[in-house]
Amino acid sequence: MFALMIDTTCANLTVAVADEKKVYAEHQQIMARGQxxxxxxxxxxxxxxxxxxxxxxxxIIVNVGxxxxxxxxxxxxxxxxxxxxxxxPVWGVTAFEAYAYGVKEPTAVVxxxxxxxxxxxxxxxxxxxxxxxxxxxxxxxxAKTLRGSAAERVAEVTHARILPSDxxxxxxxxxxxxxxxxxxxxxxxxxxxxADVSLV
Numbered sequence: 001m002f003a004l005m006i007d008t009t010c011a012n013l014t015v016a017v018a019d020e021k022k023v024y025a026e027h028q029q030i031m032a033r034g035q036x037x038x039x040x041x042x043x044x045x046x047x048x049x050x051x052x053x054x055x056x057x058x059x060i061i062v063n064v065g066x067x068x069x070x071x072x073x074x075x076x077x078x079x080x081x082x083x084x085x086x087x088x089p090v091w092g093v094t095a096f097e098a099y100a101y102g103v104k105e106p107t108a109v110v111x112x113x114x115x116x117x118x119x120x121x122x123x124x125x126x127x128x129x130x131x132x133x134x135x136x137x138x139x140x141x142x143a144k145t146l147r148g149s150a151a152e153r154v155a156e157v158t159h160a161r162i163l164p165s166d167x168x169x170x171x172x173x174x175x176x177x178x179x180x181x182x183x184x185x186x187x188x189x190x191x192x193x194x195a196d197v198s199l200v
Contacts, residue, residue: 002052003059003177004043004082005170008035008075009067009095010112010149015042016170017050017057020178025049026170036074057088061177064092065190066111066119066133072189079187091177092185096121096133099147099165101172103127107163108143110150118150119192133192 002024007014013035016026025046031038047054062079065072083090099109100123111119113135120141121133138150139157146154151162165172177184 001058001178002056003061003091003174004047004054004057005061005173006039006043006075006079007063007095007169007173008039008071008078009063009065010071010114011068013038013042014063014170015039015046016174017046017052018061018170018174020174023168023171023174024052026168028168028170035071039074039078054082054086057082057086059088059177059181060086060090061173062090062092062187063095063098063173064185064187065095066113066192067095068114069191072191076187076189083187089181089184090187091181092187093173093176094133094185094190095119095148096123096129097127097176098169098172099149100127100129101176102166103145103147103163105145105163106130106143107145107147108141108154108160110138110141110146110148110154112150112153113193118154133190135193 005016014028017024060079060083096109108122122130138154145163146160
């Protein structure tokens with residue numbers, strides 16, 4: 001069963017093709033903006049590298065956040081549109097659980113919020129979440145072990161240890177999504193905090 005993975009949640013663009021056992025092709029690019037313009041072309045290139053066509057995909061896996069509001073929406077809108085067009089399921093994976101995949105000790109996943117603070121969720125030695133996703137200052141992250149896009153920044157002020165991962169984020173997303181395909185996470189956005197601007 002082949003799946004197409006999409007992650008545009010923050011300052012990045014990641015696309016991959018995988019099945020239950022491995023990732024066949026993967027593109028990861030750091031980019032603060034422009035994901036919407038680059039995404040379709042990147043999808044086509046990754047499919048070509050994997051030797052697959054869009055019609056070969058049997059599921060779409062998408063990172064639901066947290067991240068930038070625009071980035072989360074780009075990935076979800078594309079994943080939902082492809083799922084609808086191809087009539088295949090769309091499975092969500094949170095950035096927190098993807099970074100936490102494979103941890104064997106209590107760990108805080110810390111993600112860039114594009115502000116002075118960070119998005120945080122902690123996990124136990126079995127990789128199970130022990131609290132709800134929240135926002136806090138980098139210096140207030142209590143864990144001694146870190147993973148995530150903000151790990152280096154948090155480690156600088158807390159002197160916590162950064163825990164390396166045995167697989168790429170795309171591989172982790174695939175493993176998580178395939179393992180729970182009978183009870184998938186709906187492709188709904190995880191923002192953690194409210195929007196800065198709202199209409200009354």
